[in-house]
Amino acid sequence: MKVFISVDMEGISGVATGQQMQDPEYGRFRKLMTQDTNAAIAGAFEAGATEVLVGDSHGNMSNILIEELDPRARLISGSNKLLCQMEGIDETFDAAYFVGYHGREGGSERAVINHTISGLCVTEIRINGRPVGEAEINAGIAGYYGVPCVLITGDDVLAEEVKETLPDIEAAIVKRGIDRFTAELLSPQHAQEIIKEKAKLGLQKAKSIKPYQVAGKVTFEIEFKLTNQAQMCTLFPTVELISPKTIRIETDDYVVGYKQLWGCLILGMKATRSVLGG
Ligand SMILES: [Zn+2]
Known part of the structure; x- marks a missing residue:
């Protein structure tokens, strides 16, 4: 059984503030990120995994x-990735885990370090008109390849947020959200015991969990924070500006649409700093 693990940092055990992911604290929290990942890997192998690929996300x-x-695991490291946080997944995997994930931008005042892909750029991302977070966007990529998402780790708000689209996912809640930069934390040791247990449970029931598939026509929308971020996306002829800060992508193929969404976010981030060309 093959497992793909996408690992973000904001929902890692012990993380409550943005400063903890920067120097001088960064080294401590990289270590915790690695430990949470190892807990998920251990749970996967206990449930019968034979191969685990980790994507640093x-x-x-x-x-x-x-x-x-x-x-026992392999790691994709580096950031030029066509599928961003899901680079490496394909139809050969049996399950996907989301470790260290977080709530979407503005979804709840309690969601720890809530944002959607880029805190600098994004007010809201919508799929078929529905506001979504990174877990749901990425679950759509896994689902495109027929892979069910069976584990998510992070705060209690995130566990609640994904219930509608991923009702059967196992959630390892490692902190309780209080504010965007405040959380009530479990000790990493305790949190990692929970992650391992839920990772094991999730993989054991993977065959009965339906992949999250967004079939047929799909619309992605990005409501940016600034007009310049949205405007530059119209460099792509398939991207429509529907309001001064909002763009829309319509497609019949989820991953084709997702790649344009990711491209728009790269352009948006670049536009934030002014585009000089060359
Ligand atoms: Zn992150």
């Missing part, structure tokens, strides 16, 4: 400490 996507990673 935060910031520059080279956070996980390879020298401390469970030697």
